[in-house]
Amino acid sequence: MTFDRSLKIAPSILSADFANFGAECEAIEAQGADWVHVDVMDGHFVPNITFGPATCAAIRPHIKGVMDVHLMIAPVDPYIDAFAAAGADHITAHVEAGPHIHRTLQAIRGAGAKAGVAINPGTPAEAVAPLLDMADLVLVMTVNPGFGGQKFIHATLDKIRAIRAMIGDRPIHIQVDGGIDAKTAPLAAKAGANALVAGSAVFKGGSVSEPKVYGRNIKAIREAALGTYV
Numbered sequence: 615m616t617f618d619r620s621l622k623i624a625p626s627i628l629s630a631d632f633a634n635f636g637a638e639c640e641a642i643e644a645q646g647a648d649w650v651h652v653d654v655m656d657g658h659f660v661p662n663i664t665f666g667p668a669t670c671a672a673i674r675p676h677i678k679g680v681m682d683v684h685l686m687i688a689p690v691d692p693y694i695d696a697f698a699a700a701g702a703d704h705i706t707a708h709v710e711a712g713p714h715i716h717r718t719l720q721a722i723r724g725a726g727a728k729a730g731v732a733i734n735p736g737t738p739a740e741a742v743a744p745l746l747d748m749a750d751l752v753l754v755m756t757v758n759p760g761f762g763g764q765k766f767i768h769a770t771l772d773k774i775r776a777i778r779a780m781i782g783d784r785p786i787h788i789q790v791d792g793g794i795d796a797k798t799a800p801l802a803a804k805a806g807a808n809a810l811v812a813g814s815a816v817f818k819g820g821s822v823s824e825p826k827v828y829g830r831n832i833k834a835i836r837e838a839a840l841g842t843y844v
């Protein structure tokens with residue numbers, strides 16, 4: 615498939631109803647989500663626990679498009695095959711999660727998934743420079759990972775700009791994650807992000823019985839971002 619840098623909205627199911635993941639995934643896709651963002655947390659790399667490969671496998675049949683799996687776990691390598699077998703299209707690992715991110719990205723591609731590399735707010739843009747030939751996606755965390763509903767960290771915008779310049783014409787997505795809403799999405803898009811993760815801002819006010827709210831929320835983020843996306 616050819617690379618496509620068009621703007622993508624990736625709702626995070628961290629803000630969905632955990633008792634209803636299948637229907638929630640179907641609802642956000644029907645309401646305009648481009649990718650379904652799945653936040654895996656281990657209570658060790660980040661101070662919160664969500665779910666693992668079994669949940670990813672269970673929701674896979676409910677997702678028509680891209681299952682975008684963000685691993686906030688350490689170690690990563692022992693679990694890559696399990697997430698690939700669960701049907702992850704993208705598997706993103708953090709540079710801070712271990713000493714061998716290069717090997718991790720190789721293993722992700724080796725398992726047949728697109729490889730993403732994530733950096734926390736305290737990690738400089740230069741950390742991804744040696745990895746760009748190994749990566750299909752760079753995820754710039756715009757909050758400290760672990761919880762939904764946090765405030766966007768504006769100091770990450772310079773980093774997005776720096777990474778956008780580093781990437782040039784390479785077929786690599788720049789994803790932002792944390793505190794993205796209709797106010798901050800245009801800032802991230804202007805700085806060069808093309809894949810916007812949003813949890814609270816997509817799911818707020820809606821439910822599987824009120825899915826149109828998701829549609830309105832997604833549209834508000836997309837339209838705001840398209841106003842500045844180049």
Ligand code: DX5
Nearest residue numbers: 759760762763792793813814
């Ligand atoms: C943070 C997660 C995010 C989070 C975003 O640790 O990686 O995906 O769910 O949530 P909001 O959009 O509510 O900041």
Ligand code: ZN
Nearest residue numbers: 653684791811
């Ligand atoms: Zn995430």
